[in-house]
């Protein structure tokens with residue numbers, strides 16, 4: 001087992017380069033299945049969710065060749081298995097994209113119910129609604145989802161909730177369906193647009209991605225393409241907040257400033273200075289941080305995947321801040337860990353009230369999910385003393401070498417191995 005040890009109190013300064021977006025890459029990799037020729041994907045982040053997706057593709061019969069540190073050639077033409085088994089699928093939420101991609105290509109799919117971060121109830125009813133509307137039948141048994149269709153036909157799909165996953169799965173399943181599919185109340189996240197752009201570069205006919213109505217005219221064949229994944233909006237936002245929390249001065253490179261607008265606006269309200277360039281953004285602090293209120297909503301609102309990080313920053317700001325979670329049922333589980341570091345936060349349902357104390361203290365803590373883990377790293381960087389963060393496998397699901405990038409900015413953070421016995425003893429100590 002590994003953990004991070006962070007010695008807090010150092011200003012982050014210098015430059016950092018953002019990797020490709022996790023939530024785009026985990027959809028683009030299964031989307032390659034739809035192509036009738038090999039594809040090359042670039043700017044693919046080196047994170048465990050991507051490694052699992054690549055493993056699933058190989059297990060199905062795809063030929064995966066690493067061309068460089070972040071680029072892969074994937075030849076899907078020999079895929080002859082249509083099943084994602086429990087052991088691999090349960091390790092990540094995004095395994096559900098194999099449902100849409102396999103259904104779209106082969107009219108059948110068998111995928112285990114997905115895993116992922118524990119953020120409360122995570123139903124997939126809207127995904128199944130979209131598949132059914134396109135003409136597929138599904139059965140759920142023993143934790144597996146089976147999809148079958150004689151033929152997929154274009155249709156109108158109204159999503160009852162704005163769902164990133166259901167929107168992307170509907171696109172994957174509809175791209176080769178006969179006729180016109182219209183997805184209404186679609187999610188508008190940058191990774192939805194990236195998936196549509198990727199498929200269009202393969203010869204698909206998808207219009208309106210980035211708005212709440214997406215129109216897809218089915219095509220018979222998709223061709224090989226060479227495509228670069230968009231920069232990770234959430235990784236960029238996390239580094240923006242890490243810079244702000246340490247009162248640092250950081251140039252964040254390989255970003256799309258437009259995707260960061262809601263984060264930028266909130267940080268400016270808190271007192272953080274931001275300069276935007278074509279594909280980079282400078283973040284620095286030269287005055288006090290002040291309270292604000294934040295509510296997470298689907299894009300273009302403030303992203304839920306930045307909620308734990310901004311809440312952590314607000315513990316360092318003057319005054320009382322309110323953070324409301326508008327997407328997930330349970331996204332405040334990290335608050336107990338921040339309290340161990342001296343934060344004054346009370347939570348009532350989906351609302352957290354944060355009394356900014358201006359300081360945090362190092363403590364042993366545990367990452368309970370991916371973004372919670374990122375928030376604890378930020379807290380550790382800003383805290384007095386040493387913070388030890390366990391369960392960092394959550395963080396490595398979605399951040400490409402976070403500790404290396406932070407070290408290059410001057411942070412004192414290292415990853416150490418702890419023997420499993422010691423980890424279990426620590427768990428017992430923490431439990432009492």
Ligand code: EPU
Pocket residue numbers: 023026093094117121122123124125126127128161162163164165166187304305327328329370371398
């Ligand atoms: N929902 C339903 N039914 C469905 C699908 C979703 O009721 O069939 C509800 C969910 O319970 C939730 C809301 O709709 O309340 C939004 O869920 P969504 O489907 O948009 O989430 P997701 O696709 O499962 C992706 C990201 C999450 C991110 C959310 C929201 C991936 C692999 N995951 O999840 O990312 O929080 O969108 O933006 O793309 C993360 O990266 O840390 C992360 C959790």
